[in-house]
Amino acid sequence: xxxxxxxxxxxxxxxxxxxxxxxxxxxxxxxxxxxxxxxxxxxxxxxxxxxxxxxxxxxxxxxxxxxxxxxxxxxxxxxxxxxxxxxxxxxxxxxxxxxxxxxxxxxxxxxxxxxxxxxxxxxxxxxxxxxxxxxxxxxxxxxxxxxxxxxxxxxxxxxxxxxxxxxxxxxxxxxxxxxxxxxxxxxxxxxxxxxxxxxxxxxxxxxxxxxxxxxxxxxxxxxxxxxxxxxxxxxxxxxxxxxxxxxxxxxxxxxxxxxxxxxxxxxxxxxxxxxxxxxxxxxxxxxxxxxxxxxxxxxxxxxxxxxxxxxxxxxxxxxxxxxxxxxxxxxxxxxxxxxxxxxxxxxxxxxxxxxxxxxxxxxxxxxxxxx
Amino acid sequence: xxxxxxxxxxxxxxxxxxxxxxxxxxxxxxxxxxxxxxxxxxxxxxxxxxxxxxxxxxxxxxxxxxxxxxxxxxxxxxxxxxxxxxxxxxxxxxxxxxxxxxxxxxxxxxxxxxxxxxxxxxxxxxxxxxxxxxxxxxxxxxxxxxxxxxxxxxxxxxxxxxxxxxxxxxxxxxxxxxxxxxxxxxxxxxxxxxxxxxxxxxxxxxxxxxxxxxxxxxxxxxxxxxxxxxxxxxxxxxxxxxxxxxxxxxxxxxxxxxxxxxxxxxxxxxxxxxxxxxxxxxxxxxxxxxxxxxxxxxxxxxxxxxxxxxxxxxxxxxxxxxxxx
Numbered sequence: 098x099x100x101x102x103x104x105x106x107x108x109x110x111x112x113x114x115x116x117x118x119x120x121x122x123x124x125x126x127x128x129x130x131x132x133x134x135x136x137x138x139x140x141x142x143x144x145x146x147x148x149x150x151x152x153x154x155x156x157x158x159x160x161x162x163x164x165x166x167x168x169x170x171x172x173x174x175x176x177x178x179x180x181x182x183x184x185x186x187x188x189x190x191x192x193x194x195x196x197x198x199x200x201x202x203x204x205x206x207x208x209x210x211x212x213x214x215x216x217x218x219x220x221x222x223x224x225x226x227x228x229x230x231x232x233x234x235x236x237x238x239x240x241x242x243x244x245x246x247x248x249x250x251x252x253x254x255x256x257x258x259x260x261x262x263x264x265x266x267x268x269x270x271x272x273x274x275x276x277x278x279x280x281x282x283x284x285x286x287x288x289x290x291x292x293x294x295x296x297x298x299x300x301x302x303x304x305x306x307x308x309x310x311x312x313x314x315x316x317x318x319x320x321x322x323x324x325x326x327x328x329x330x331x332x333x334x335x336x337x338x339x340x341x342x343x344x345x346x347x348x349x350x351x352x353x354x355x356x357x358x359x360x361x362x363x364x365x366x367x368x369x370x371x372x373x374x375x376x377x378x379x380x381x382x383x384x385x386x387x388x389x390x391x392x393x394x395x396x397x398x399x400x401x402x403x404x405x406x407x408x409x410x411x412x413x414x415x416x417x418x419x420x421x422x423x424x425x426x427x428x429x430x431x432x433x434x435x436x437x438x439x440x441x442x443x444x445x446x447x448x449x450x451x452x453x454x455x456x457x458x459x460x461x462x463x464x465x466x467x468x
Numbered sequence: 469x470x471x472x473x474x475x476x477x478x479x480x481x482x483x484x485x486x487x488x489x490x491x492x493x494x495x496x497x498x499x500x501x502x503x504x505x506x507x508x509x510x511x512x513x514x515x516x517x518x519x520x521x522x523x524x525x526x527x528x529x530x531x532x533x534x535x536x537x538x539x540x541x542x543x544x545x546x547x548x549x550x551x552x553x554x555x556x557x558x559x560x561x562x563x564x565x566x567x568x569x570x571x572x573x574x575x576x577x578x579x580x581x582x583x584x585x586x587x588x589x590x591x592x593x594x595x596x597x598x599x600x601x602x603x604x605x606x607x608x609x610x611x612x613x614x615x616x617x618x619x620x621x622x623x624x625x626x627x628x629x630x631x632x633x634x635x636x637x638x639x640x641x642x643x644x645x646x647x648x649x650x651x652x653x654x655x656x657x658x659x660x661x662x663x664x665x666x667x668x669x670x671x672x673x674x675x676x677x678x679x680x681x682x683x684x685x686x687x688x689x690x691x692x693x694x695x696x697x698x699x700x701x702x703x704x705x706x707x708x709x710x711x712x713x714x715x716x717x718x719x720x721x722x723x724x725x726x727x728x729x730x731x732x733x734x735x736x737x738x739x740x741x742x743x744x745x746x747x748x749x750x751x752x753x754x755x756x757x758x759x760x761x762x763x764x765x766x767x768x769x770x771x772x773x774x775x776x777x778x779x780x781x782x783x784x785x786x787x788x789x790x791x792x793x
Contacts, residue, residue, distance in 0.1 A: 197540070230574035238540070239572060243564055249530050250565070253537015260493075260519065261541060280560075283530035290525050446575045447610060449633045452662055452709035 120318040122364060123344055124334040128393055130401025132339075139343040147408055149190050149338055151417050153182040153396055156206045158421035159215075160369070163222070167373040171429060172222045176203040177369030180336075183395035184300050184363040185270075186210060187338035191345035192268060197236040197254050199247040199269040203300075203367075207270070208237040215424060216431035226446065227435050236265075244275045248284025248297060255293035255358065266294045266352045268345075274305025276322055277313045285360055289326040294352035296345060299362045300335060306371045307381035323360035335363025336393040339402075366390035439466050472652040475645040477619035478508050478584075481626035482546065484656050486516045489544060492630065494521045496531060496548030496584075505550060506586060506645055528554050532561020535581045536569070544580045546630060552587035552639060553596030555604070566635045567610030581636070582629045588641035588680055589730060589777050592770040598642065599767045600679075600731035605637045606708035606740070612636045612661050613708040617682035619650040621705055624659030632661060641680045664711035666718065670700035673791055674718040676741050677728035678704040681760075681778065685728050688783035697791055707737045715741065716749050723754040724790050728783055733761040755793030760786045 125134045132138060141149070160179045166172040178185060181203070189198070189207040200208050205218050212235035220228030221239060229239040241247040247269045254267035275281055276299055288295040299319045303310050316322060323330025329351070333340045341363055348359035368391065370376040403409035440462040444455050451459065472480065485492050494509055494516075500523040503510035513521040524531050528549055535545040549555055555562065566579040589598040605613045614629055614636055616622035622640070629636035659665075667682060668689050675685045682703045689699035702718050704710065719725045725745055727738035742757045760782045768776040 226571070226574040229572055229576070231576050238577075243560055246533065246560055246565055249533020249561065250537045250540070251533075252530065253534040254540050255537070256534060257538045257541025257543055260538075260543070267537070280529055280533065283525075283527045284533065287525060287527070287530045287534060443571070446571045448570065449578065452612075453712055454709050 116321055116324065117317045120320045120330065120332045122332050122334055123340045124337050125339040125343060126337045126398050126402055128398050130398045130405065132402075137340070137343050139339060139346060141342070143406070143408055146403060146406075147413075149187060149342070150399055150403055150409055152186045152190065152210055153338065153399065154414055154417045155421045156182050156186055157396060158418055159206065159425060162422065162425045164369065164373060166429065167222075172219060173224050174202075175222050175373045176371065177367055177373070178203060178206055180366045180368040180390065180394070181300060181302060182206075183338040183341050183399070184298075184335040184365040187341035188268070188298055188345040188361070188363070191342050191349060193265065195236065195263065195265040196349070197258070197265065197267045199238050199251045199254065199267065200240045201244065201247060201270050201272065201275070202240045202242050203272070204270045205240055208240070211235060211237050213237060215428035219428055219432040220435055223432065225435055225438060226442065244271060245278030245280030245284070247271065248275075248278075249280045249287065250284075251295050251297065252284050252287035252291070252293060255288055255295035255352075256291050259291070259293050264353045266296055266349050268296045268298065270298045270300055272305060273299065273301040273303065273310040273319060274308060274313055275299070276319050282322070282325060285323065285326040285328060285358065288358040289328040292355065292357040294355075295358040296348045296352060297358060297360045298345070299360065300365055301362055302365050302367045304367070304371070304382065306376060309381075318362060320360060320362035326360070328358050328360060330360040330362070332362045332364065335365030336395045336398070338395055338399050366393070441466060469651045470654055471649040472619045473646045473649055474616070474619045474622045474640070475506060475508055477623040477652045478626055478640065479510055479512070480652070480654075481623045481630070482509060482512060483515070485546075485627060485630045486512060486520055488656070491542060492520070492544045492546060493538060494546045494548070495524055495534070497526055497550050498523060499548050504548065506642075508584070508640070509548070528557035529561055532558040532566070532583075535583070536561060536566050536579065539566070539579045539581055540577060544630065546582045546584060549583060549585040551593075551597040552585040552601055553599045555585065555601055559604075562611070562635070562637065563605070563608045567608050570634060571610060578633050579635045580633045582626070582632070582638050583635070584638045584640065586640045586642050586645070588643050589767070589773050590643040590680065592773065593642065594770070596767070600729070600736060602637075602639055602707055603731060603735040603737055606737050610635065611708065612706060613639070614661060614706050615639045615641070615679045616705060617641070617644060617679055617703055619652050621659060621665065621703070623652055624657050625661065625705060627656060628658040628661050631658065636661065639679075643680050644683075647683075659705070662706045662709045662711055664714040665703045665705055666700060666714070667703045668699065668701040670698040670722065672698045672722055672724065673787055674700045674702055674715075674722045674725040675728055675783065675787070676702045676704065676715055676718075676725060678707055679730055681728045681730050684778065684780040685783050687780040688787060691780070691784055692787055697787070699787065710737070710741065710744060712744055712748070715744065719745050719749045720752045723752055724793075725753070725757045726760065726786055726790050727757065728760040728778065730762060730778060732764045733759060734764050736761065755790050758786050758790050
């Protein structure tokens with residue numbers, strides 16, 4: 098009996114190794130901006146390539162300005178994004194307008210590029226309800242604070258799209274820490290069981306606040322968690338815009354063709370702290386690790402790639418930077434001009450029809466506000 | 469008119485709305501081909517198809533998230549949580565998400581969701597099936613919480629809940645599912661949410677109650693009548709928001725009040741009802757407002773239900789304290 102048990106556990110170990118081998122990192126562009134995987138190269142025009150670079154540069158500036166505006170007290174809650182431009186923007190770049198994004202708290206750039214006006218993103222940061230009043234036709238939710246909730250909701254949006262017969266997908270993002278949540282598993286499992294058109298993106302930036310990914314799970318990759326749902330999982334170099342774009346585009350094709358959801362793990366890094374609310378990354382991260390990942394900067398390799406193709410230069414980049422700074426300034430002004438929130442505003446957006454007790458409270462606050 | 473049990477009235481309301489509104493979806497664990505563990509959705513999948521009435525994987529949180537996502541795509545979801553003791557698994561979707569969506573989006577999105585779920589004691593269920601957890605829901609801004617006690621109310625309130633454009637938690641008492649039949653109109657009708665119902669008129673004492681305790685209170689009122697007391701029984705029907713006007717009008721008339729709930733003393737909504745009466749009608753009170761509740765322990769092992777659950781005798785005992793204060 099003993100030897101049989103041993104055989105069984107050896108087989109199980111072998112099965113695990115076989116599984117891990119199936120999740121090789123997809124990379125198209127190396128750190129020097131060279132195409133190393135021609136066959137996976139996505140079909141993008143020169144203009145599209147330039148537009149993607151434009152967005153990545155713009156978003157890096159947005160991050161720098163947001164951090165400094167936060168330090169000046171002109172922004173509130175802010176989760177830095179520098180380092181994740183390929184992961185965030187190349188995946189959004191693979192979407193269509195009719196696709197629905199359910200972002201996490203760090204995923205403000207995606208919903209901006211999907212159509213949320215910048216001043217509203219700033220109002221979200223400050224804590225003003227008008228920041229979350231998404232314009233009609235922009236298919237996004239405001240950033241989700243409860244880690245994992247966006248995953249189960251995505252399964253529902255995707256099932257709704259399937260039932261409505263729309264050729265669109267629901268796309269959501271979480272981090273490496275988020276893969277430990279129950280809602281993460283339930284979300285991908287529901288979407289799998291209903292064969293719903295969803296794309297689940299895990300942005301593995303190595304740390305959940307101070308906790309390294311190795312402390313989240315013994316799994317060698319996060320992409321392999323897709324196996325538990327019986328859906329395809331893919332690990333991509335999250336610092337490589339072309340690989341992220343290719344993986345997302347392919348997942349979208351599969352989804353709108355009725356083949357169900359995909360889990361995409363992007364290997365990425367956040368250069369900044371977890372959030373601007375007092376997190377100090379030097380307590381848990383070494384400068385060696387920071388330096389190692391700075392070499393992988395998505396902007397550096399994409400810039401090299403485009404420069405070699407004659408599609409990018411310093412002048413173009415400076416134009417984007419100036420434009421970003423100008424638009425950010427305008428957006429902050431617009432956010433400053435938003436009217437102060439009143440309790441009566443907050444009461445009014447609770448229900449379609451105000452219950453008796455809220456009506457009473459509305460009148461009390463209306464009287465206070467008119468003093 | 470037809471004689472219906474409460475569960476038949478519920479099925480009838482679901483059928484009515486599945487017919488009326490192509491955007492309604494009924495789903496949960498075993499609600500499809502099986503017709504639900506209590507037959508509440510019996511025959512609905514057969515009549516409306518798997519696209520409208522369907523089973524889900526066994527995960528309450530996923531069911532809640534599914535409702536939110538479907539609502540974002542224009543559907544009117546009517547998910548079921550098999551027993552309300554399992555609500556803890558889906559607390560975030562209900563209390564952390566759908567209740568907040570209209571507010572957090574500044575009115576851009578809304579959640580026309582009705583979460584149906586059975587609860588309640590007296591039928592010797594296993595652990596965490598019968599717990600009265602309505603108090604948790606009633607403390608959540610953005611939710612409406614409905615607890616019918618009769619077949620007639622169940623149909624009208626469920627239709628109103630489904631048509632409401634904000635989330636409603638609709639709690640169905642297990643003991644009342646087939647306890648008795650009542651005339652229920654076959655045509656559609658609604659009962660406004662947030663409106664209590666006077667189940668018995670009286671002049672000496674107001675008993676404010678809901679769920680299975682409505683029937684215990686009515687039984688107690690009958691006994692008390694034999695002793696010469698005229699007792700008014702107010703069935704809250706919606707426990708959040710409370711029908712303040714009906715409660716206060718009754719208390720102002722009778723001058724004495726008590727609140728009866730099946731939940732533990734520290735749970736439920738009795739304390740809130742008393743606070744509202746104290747703030748609004750203290751000058752009408754001849755006596756303090758007392759409560760009949762379960763003791764503050766975990767819900768009993770099934771064999772202990774009869775000594776633990778409040779019943780009409782407890783109501784009579786407390787009523788006399790209030791009447792003779």
